[in-house]
Amino acid sequence: MEKADIPRKTVYRLSIYNRALQRLKANGVETVSSEALATAAAVKPTQLRKDLTYFGQWGTRGLGYNVAELSKAITKVLGMATLQPVILVGAGQLGTALLRYGGFAKEGFEFVAAFDMDTERKRPRDVKVPILPMGQLSEFIKERNVRMAILTVPGNTAQEVANTLIDAGIQAILNFAPTVLLVPERIAVNNVDLAIQLENLSYFVN
């Protein structure tokens, strides 16, 4: 996976800026300086300005940035202008918690289906997303043209499931399994490995 121009770390920060902008907008603020916005995102003002130059010029010198305009620009750059359908594979503990978590929809994602070996297992009533058997996975991805998947299966099956996803046409995977997925270059993978995050912190605790 690699997409030209915008550095990975900048892309990450763009999301943070956008959050702050949305909050400002909700508060009726129309204009913001790089200094103020940078503070909210805990970065340096020059960093913010440099980040924005990767996709155009958005500020007015002597004044700052138009909140609504900049937010719209970032949303477009991130490819979030349209609702992205997402599937979840592995509706266990963590998977189910994610299905119930409201934060995704708010940010422009929609769970269109979840998949699990066991579709009969008792799950909270408030999970509205249909839970389908693994056998329908490939077909569903192809038919609905889904490009993003969240992977919450046990570590020992993650690679195998990832292969299936990729074969069916998935382009980006958010991987919660504690495994390094080996995937073709063109596929984007973000790993959220909770144990590793803790280990990492452990190093900084003297």
Place this chain on the structure above:
Amino acid sequence: MEKADIPRKTVYRLSIYNRALQRLKANGVETVSSEALATAAAVKPTQLRKDLTYFGQWGTRGLGYNVAELSKAITKVLGMATLQPVILVGAGQLGTALLRYGGFAKEGFEFVAAFDMDTERKRPRDVKVPILPMGQLSEFIKERNVRMAILTVPGNTAQEVANTLIDAGIQAILNFAPTVLLVPERIAVNNVDLAIQLENLSYFVN
């Protein structure tokens, strides 16, 4: 927060190497080359070797690394030689799922308590960790000398709770709230922001 010598990214990779080493050890492998271990971690062999030089010389030229020995060394560097007590604050959907997730204990962490505004809410029976009221948070941290916390509270209360944690002596926070926490330099924070992870992937889906 800043701890000298070892780069942040290296620390992260050390966890990955250690996972691979543990698997090798379980399979009875005694020696491994930088090439083989690097492949398992999806990095280049030189990267791996350079990473290891930050804390000593562990290989034998012409042979490779002793699996058990290297694993022990990494464990020690990461500060995981002893069981780390961890508390979780915010026992909602996600928090509860994390409490039930077995992956932490396996890697040397122990949830000693969880805290929530509502200690009476119905939760799955298999959550063994005691759920205490927020009022006991500070005292517990001080008494038990807890240094690491997982934060799974709603975004609008995250900063406030973080302040409480830090005042009580917490040194490292794994933050799941969709908020940028403003903390003193000496405090280590790792953010796991699920919506941002998805947004990030969205950029790479053309």
Place this chain on the structure above:
DNA sequence: CTGTGTGAAGGCTTTCACAGCC
């Protein structure tokens, strides 16, 4: 005079090339 945009400098991380030890 305020605050953005940006080439250039600086700093950090990865990769290379090869010396050195088993």
Place this chain on the structure above:
DNA sequence: GGCTGTGAAAGCCTTCACACAG
């Protein structure tokens, strides 16, 4: 001969300094 350890080079990202627009 095989594989590690490492100084030096390359590459990438952040920060600086300041030109320039409103």
